Amino acid sequence: MKVGLFIPCYINQLYPQVGKATLELLEKLNVEVVYPSGQTCCGQPMANSGYESESIGACNHFVNNFKEFDYIVTPSGSCAYHVKKHYDIIPQTDDVTKVRNNVYELCDFILNVLKIKDLGASFPHKVGVHKSCHGLRGLRLGSCSERVTPEYSYIEELLKEVRGVELMPVKRGDECCGFGGTFAVTEEAISVKMGKDKIKDHLESGVEVITATDTSCLMHLEGLVTRNKQPLKILHIAEILNSNI
């Protein structure tokens, strides 16, 4: 199995520790991972802002980087979703179809391709899960509260096996945090209000650490937590699953 590691642009530059945790975790699980050099971005920022045509270069570059792999794994539900859902703007060659079919969010890959639940991690903290929307409703990484379906959550299935983790339930389990890419800037007032409400929900349930499958949501929440000096730690799910405290 040839696995290509995709590290999204903002993780590469701003949160390299998330990339490190992802790589180390996959290696721990005996996956042969290759990190193709010269990666940039999946093209989502331009496309979601209405400039899909400006993202074509990024899309083609992405496909060229990853076309040779059986699986492409990334610590970002939203980027995986973007490749799957919106790469219809470039010609659907065999390479493009292959890349779109084989791109996986990290938890999804571990649980459903590797079929491993217990990763041997330990993390003795009260953890609150933020279910990032694109992973949740785009990739269906968990059941969604609007739909009448059996309940499940890949991220929580993995966290349940982590020694010492206490999963804290929140009131609005799958409401958006308000990041939304450029929305965070163009609709600043609403974005900030949504983030504040999200954090309040977690604080009220006694959470010590907020985690998610997407660093973008976490960057927004962390920005508010840091500014307001709130007693919360923000960690990507890969960092928890890779920890051994």
Added chain:
Amino acid sequence: MSHAKLASIFNKDEKKVDWHDKALWFVRHKRDKTVHHVKGWEDLRDLGHGIKAHMLSNLDTYLEDFEANAKKNGVEVHWAADAQEHNQIVHKILKDNNAKKVVKSKSMLTEECHLNPFLEADDIEVVDTDLGERIVQLAKEPPSHIVLPAIHKNKHEVDELFQEHLGTKPCDGDPQYLTGEARKHLRQKFIEADAAITGVNFAIAETGGFVVCTNEGNADMGVHLAPVHIACMGVEKIIPKQEHLGVFLRLLARSATGQPVTTYSSHFKKPREGKKMHIVIVDNGRSEQLSRPDFRASLHCIRCGACMNTCPIYRRSGGHSYDATIPGPIGSILSPGKDLTKHSTLPFASTLCGSCSDVCPVKIDIHAQLYKWRQIITKNTPQPFVKKKSMQIMGSIFAKPKKFEKVGKIARWSLRNLPKSVINSKPNTWGKTRDLPTGPKQSFDDWYNERQQNKKND
């Protein structure tokens, strides 16, 4: 004004935002509890979606069937291409019947056509009889929600409004007293009315009959007392057969308010003896929307308002921030089809979280349509120079790894070294109330290359 500007004005009163958010979340939560009791809810949604898709593909035939059957029942049928024609038709019917006082039961279509001011200009009194509608009418405001039109007003504001317009006593917002007074006031209007206007929730092609759903029975009250009934419907309200009605009645009330069924589902088919019944079938941009393959499913909408209740942005920005007859997620995909420039900010008033699509009882892919409108809007309406340019620059950076590396290095250095006052200065909207991450010394790329080098050296 853009959605963002109006939303930030609404957000100045955080307590009110919290109250608005909680009130609508309560309805969304009630909806969840009710739908989870329905076995096969998801199948029911599929069925609703399928019937609507089939209807839209055969709209011409079903509309003609409906017209023929309604005429057989003794109903007069009128066709209106746009809002203006709709208003003129209604006006003429009222004139022909010497009707000066009209009671109306909630119809978003007449809101869309701005019927009230049109009739009022000719000294015809139009009274909206749904309590919420009446409240916003007295306040001279448009509805802020399609099912809960006055949800942006609390009971104290209603108290003041009723004192001013209905001469009620101050009651500290006592809902029982206020509704009692509204009831007295509206009963008088029902008795005096010369004509009743209603909307149409479902029109059945097979029978020529139609159904109006209300929780207050106001459609019945108006129609049963007045000599003339005018029902106004959009072309997409058609369903093929009577047997399909059960699907939609089950979906509608649960999605709208979490009720198993609307309190009054009033079935109308023919005029009573000596009375008149008219139906006005209105296009007003609908067939144009139908011609857009990416957006035609927006016409499936049964106007339950569930997408508004679930939308975290709607709940925190209020319906008026959308500045459109139909606000919220569904309005944001319907409105650009009518006026792309006026409504150009609406498809961006979303994080594309997808909750609207999942809650929609007839499975409209709302968030996917928001994404598609964004692509059209940036091409066809004037965009801020900075946004356009920055997208072009980003596009070129992400297509070239060397450029990306260079820019990344500068960004990380700046975040690490520049004073906070520079980073969080005015051009950086992010930094107004949020911190940016501290730029790490090494990118993942740097770390990985170093690691590979070390491995080689080992």
